[in-house]
Amino acid sequence: MLTTLRSFTISGFVVGALLWPGAGPAAAQPGTSLAPAGWDDTIKLREAVDKNPDPSIVEIDLEARLAEVEVSPGKVVKAWTYDGGLPGPLIRTKVGDRLIVHFTNNLDQDTTIHWHGVRVPIEMDGVPGISQPPVKKGETFTYDFITPDASLYWYHPHVMSAAQVGFGLYGALLVEDPGDGVGIEDELTLVLSDIGFDKTGTLEPADSGGPAGMVFGREGAYVLVNGRVRPTLKARAGAPQRWRIVNAAKSRFFLLDMDGQPFVTIGNDGGLQEEPVTSGTVLITTGERLDVLVTPTGAPGSTLVVRAMLYNRGYGSVQYRDVEEVFTIQFTDEPPIKNAKLPVVRRTITPTDPAGATRVPVVLTLPPAGKDGESEFRVNGVPYWEAKPFLAALGEKQIWEIDNDSEWDHPFHLHGFFFMQLDEKDQPVRPLGWKDTLNVPMKTKLRFLVHFNERPGEWMFHCHILDHADGGLMGTVLVGPGQPSTSQHEHHPRKP
Numbered sequence: 001m002l003t004t005l006r007s008f009t010i011s012g013f014v015v016g017a018l019l020w021p022g023a024g025p026a027a028a029q030p031g032t033s034l035a036p037a038g039w040d041d042t043i044k045l046r047e048a049v050d051k052n053p054d055p056s057i058v059e060i061d062l063e064a065r066l067a068e069v070e071v072s073p074g075k076v077v078k079a080w081t082y083d084g085g086l087p088g089p090l091i092r093t094k095v096g097d098r099l100i101v102h103f104t105n106n107l108d109q110d111t112t113i114h115w116h117g118v119r120v121p122i123e124m125d126g127v128p129g130i131s132q133p134p135v136k137k138g139e140t141f142t143y144d145f146i147t148p149d150a151s152l153y154w155y156h157p158h159v160m161s162a163a164q165v166g167f168g169l170y171g172a173l174l175v176e177d178p179g180d181g182v183g184i185e186d187e188l189t190l191v192l193s194d195i196g197f198d199k200t201g202t203l204e205p206a207d208s209g210g211p212a213g214m215v216f217g218r219e220g221a222y223v224l225v226n227g228r229v230r231p232t233l234k235a236r237a238g239a240p241q242r243w244r245i246v247n248a249a250k251s252r253f254f255l256l257d258m259d260g261q262p263f264v265t266i267g268n269d270g271g272l273q274e275e276p277v278t279s280g281t282v283l284i285t286t287g288e289r290l291d292v293l294v295t296p297t298g299a300p301g302s303t304l305v306v307r308a309m310l311y312n313r314g315y316g317s318v319q320y321r322d323v324e325e326v327f328t329i330q331f332t333d334e335p336p337i338k339n340a341k342l343p344v345v346r347r348t349i350t351p352t353d354p355a356g357a358t359r360v361p362v363v364l365t366l367p368p369a370g371k372d373g374e375s376e377f378r379v380n381g382v383p384y385w386e387a388k389p390f391l392a393a394l395g396e397k398q399i400w401e402i403d404n405d406s407e408w409d410h411p412f413h414l415h416g417f418f419f420m421q422l423d424e425k426d427q428p429v430r431p432l433g434w435k436d437t438l439n440v441p442m443k444t445k446l447r448f449l450v451h452f453n454e455r456p457g458e459w460m461f462h463c464h465i466l467d468h469a470d471g472g473l474m475g476t477v478l479v480g481p482g483q484p485s486t487s488q489h490e491h492h493p494r495k496p
């Protein structure tokens with residue numbers, strides 16, 4: 001029996017949200033591909049090669065090096081890459097698997113790998129001078145940890161992050177739960193980003209635009225999906241797809257629109273959320289992930305463009321700017337699937353009890369530029385290079401009250417721990433879900449509850465507009481017993 005939970009109309013499309021299992025059309029049975037052959041050939045990510053026969057261990061080699069990458073026909077950029085491609089290879093594990101990455105740095109400068117969102121031991125967090133020494137040119141480092149939670153994550157350097165991420169160093173890590181019950185066979189991991197380069201393929205300098213570039217957060221002119229400019233995927237109209245999306249751009253936000261057709265969000269940073277949310281657009285700020293179900297619909301043979309709409313994250317993000325075409329869906333000539341049934345994906349989440357939590361004020365400011373024209377973002381009155389660590393006892397719960405008193409949005413990222421957003425009455429924001437990156441809009445206060453219940457160490461927090469991070473908007477929280485590092489500042493200097 002099919003159970004209709006709700007239906008809605010957006011731009012003339014009526015979609016029923018129904019439960020598996022059902023006596024619905026054969027076309028909508030879980031686990032059945034409805035996509036045309038080769039539907040994602042021109043867009044899908046290359047994948048890392050697991051060289052370990054143990055089914056619960058994924059062991060790969062990964063190399064950072066320069067490479068020429070063609071992002072669209074005739075457009076070649078001399079990028080910084082993992083394994084010669086842009087983005088880096090998709091790493092796929094199952095929840096609970098051990099991941100071993102033999103990393104080699106063949107760049108001309110130090111680097112590391114940070115595993116964004118994964119609850120790794122501090123030694124694996126990839127922050128130079130805090131969790132590990134920087135990996136110097138020609139050196140290797142082995143990352144080795146369990147992937148304990150199903151979700152989409154991503155990896156990138158934590159050395160001169162704005163430069164190195166902006167130049168192309170990022171990739172997706174998909175930790176799958178075979179029993180998640182979503183049952184949409186046609187799934188795509190989408191790494192959204194951008195890159196800037198000139199006619200000779202030379203990368204735009206990391207300091208382009210000077211202090212104003214830092215304050216805005218530099219965006220590359222070429223918007224990329226899985227390393228390509230405006231790629232096309234083939235689809236049968238009306239067939240459900242699951243998109244796992246990460247925003248790996250160093251500054252650009254993506255407010256995605258599909259001609260008003262609905263997105264059903266079933267999860268975000270920390271896996272599935274309590275219940276689905278349907279919307280006409282979805283916003284993915286830097287560092288965030290989304291897990292969405294879509295049923296792109298149109299006439300056979302027609303196309304549907306997924307666009308990034310204008311979103312105001314600060315001056316310059318909506319002025320003199322146009323909507324961007326991100327990628328195109330090309331419908332085949334097959335007859336559309338009518339009224340495809342999407343699963344209603346639920347997850348039981350027990351919220352952390354805020355009782356006894358310590359309140360931690362976090363005020364983000366951007367004072368007027370100094371006489372030298374330089375600007376710096378500050379956390380509680382100081383930029384990162386003058387900051388002392390926040391402190392938390394092992395087992396302590398804290399409510400971080402992020403007061404963004406600047407005129408710029410800041411996607412606030414905490415390493416190593418998921419948190420839960422609270423409303424102004426300290427109640428968890430519904431639907432419940434786990435976050436590691438929360439966009440705090442300009443002139444807005446948001447709060448979240450975090451339980452520092454494990455893995456003592458010094459963990460970073462920072463704005464994931466990486467120019468803002470390098471411009472001062474970073475800090476650390478020292479969890480549990482231990483001493484703050486003394487060498488961290490030399491690795492995140494005022495002027496790299």
Ligand SMILES: [Cu+2]
Pocket residue numbers: 408409410411463464465468469473
């Ligand atoms: Cu910021």
